[in-house]
Amino acid sequence: MAAQDTAEQLLHLKLAFLAGEPPASVLSLARKAGEGSITPHVQHFLLENCTSTNVEGRQNCTYTTTILKRIIAEIELSSGIVIDELYEEFAQRMLSKAKDPLLNKADYIYKEISFLPSSDDNTSPGLVSMVARLSCSSNMLEGDTGCSLWPSSLFLSEFILSYPKIFSKKCCLELGSGVGLVGICLNHIAASKVILTDGDSSTLTNMKENMELNNLCVGGEHPKLLDECTNKVECKYLSWEEVSESDLGGCQPDIVLGADIIYDPICVPHLVRVLSTMLRRDGYQGKTNGTSSDEFVTEGPIAYIAIVVRNVDTFNCFGKAAADAKLSVVNITSNAAPANFLPYMLSYDRSSVQLLRITSSS
Template sequence: MDSMRNLLSKDSLLNKTDHIYKEISFLSSTNDDVSSRLISVVARLSCSSNMLEGDTGCSLWPSSLFLSEFILSYPEIFSTKCCFELGSGVGLVGICLNYVGASKVILTDGDTSTLTNMKENMELNNLCIEQEHSEVLKESKNKVECKYLSWEHVSESDLWGYQPDIVLGADIMYDPVCVPHLVRVLSMLLRRNRSQGENNGKSGDEFQTEGPVAYIATVVRNAETFNCFAKAAADAKLSAINIASSAAPSNLLPYMLSYDRSSVQLLKITSLS
């Protein structure tokens, strides 16, 4: 009976008139310069059928694809780490984090319909949605938590229990009005005294940091908005460096001809205080 309900739930998800079903396949070649590992990941996603009509949280954006490629290309950064994503949208990044062995994956969004769709996408990919006191969860290797998070209203006490090693985000600098709230949340999550000073990478490499680090992928569609973020980040004593060239991920989506990887910046953000 439970399996039948699950099938019906999936059917209802895929039959939404305003959504389409997509499968995103990440595939590495044998001559990959970045990683010697063969990668084969298929993500099943319910997405908005028209990203230009307001359902942006349920759309698939280039920055999300780029950030997913980055995670799969450098699994040692994320393996065994607690990872916290802001504005998780359809949940693609979370699927990739689970694949590389993150110890904990926390996906968040401030839109309730997007959050509902995200949870359904986790179920489509056979990931366990975390619930308190769940024996099934304790025995499962697939651990994902989907949470509502309003940047405007969240307090430090709301975030204190998470203490992530890595914060992620894709295309979350979209509105100057939201930028101060985003920077405030990043500042709280990246504060150095929240961690034990472990390194997020190999000794001596460009990923080495003391304390939490954020990786934010973004396409600069509006220079004013991006400059607004850069100033707000500097004022909050956050360092933001574009590492898209120096840490370029493998091209794991060679069949996706419309995907412009060159337009994406990858910001590595750390706290200076």
């Protein structure tokens, strides 16, 4: 393997660890970096660049211990050489867990999502375009879905970074913002205004903390405090069921975004009402989204929704409700496929995500 390829594989291994990828994915990348086995060189790299630095002290102890345990078990099973430092690191972490039981029970895990330059960019390997630092729930199957990181959010973020001209200098509002990854990307490409919303108070609290982790000024209740900030994001509570027409009409975003927000048939009518109100063309004062030769051009506000269709009936329910509300829903996944900025995230199935463009005819 060429030195450049080896460096790239090791970078992917490090970024996968920092992103909290599943242990199986991290082990797969470790094997690839060692050309089929987890060599002493790869082990030293893990210790020096992942576990020892410990992500500025934020990385979840249980996650790191699990990775070390799996690596040691695989090397021993293949009769390979486990370096002494790896055994020592694992032993120290097991001892720490025994002394402090709370380390075994972490509801949140810190992740660093690093976006690499696309293969089309003429940049040196090893560079990272952007890093988003996120506190995410480790219990997505126990109801804490709003603080989890979903494929649709990753896809929508890649879409924003692939087509920055669509969002640059536009007022962008996201529905169901969750951990806030999309908002961080919108700020990165210089959207004129970024408004993140969610209807769950605990999710909103975590989202605000994530904005601060990324050195962004957070506003919402006191928007005047944001006037002097260049990196600013507004985080607002927005319940689709309870928000009034007048409050929605006062937002007037150029672009509405959402990731995995079509999931519950009970919420569909409320979501369609919100979209219909925000996408109305009457009284719209914003700019067009692109140039006259741009396939994304529109004379009014537009929405981009990324979804994984987990229930066909729910998706069809949304389609019918949108049509009744005179909303045009077009699947643009094949025509607007984003660049792959996350090649190291083996657990991220980009092919499962669809991208919808929604506009209003009223």
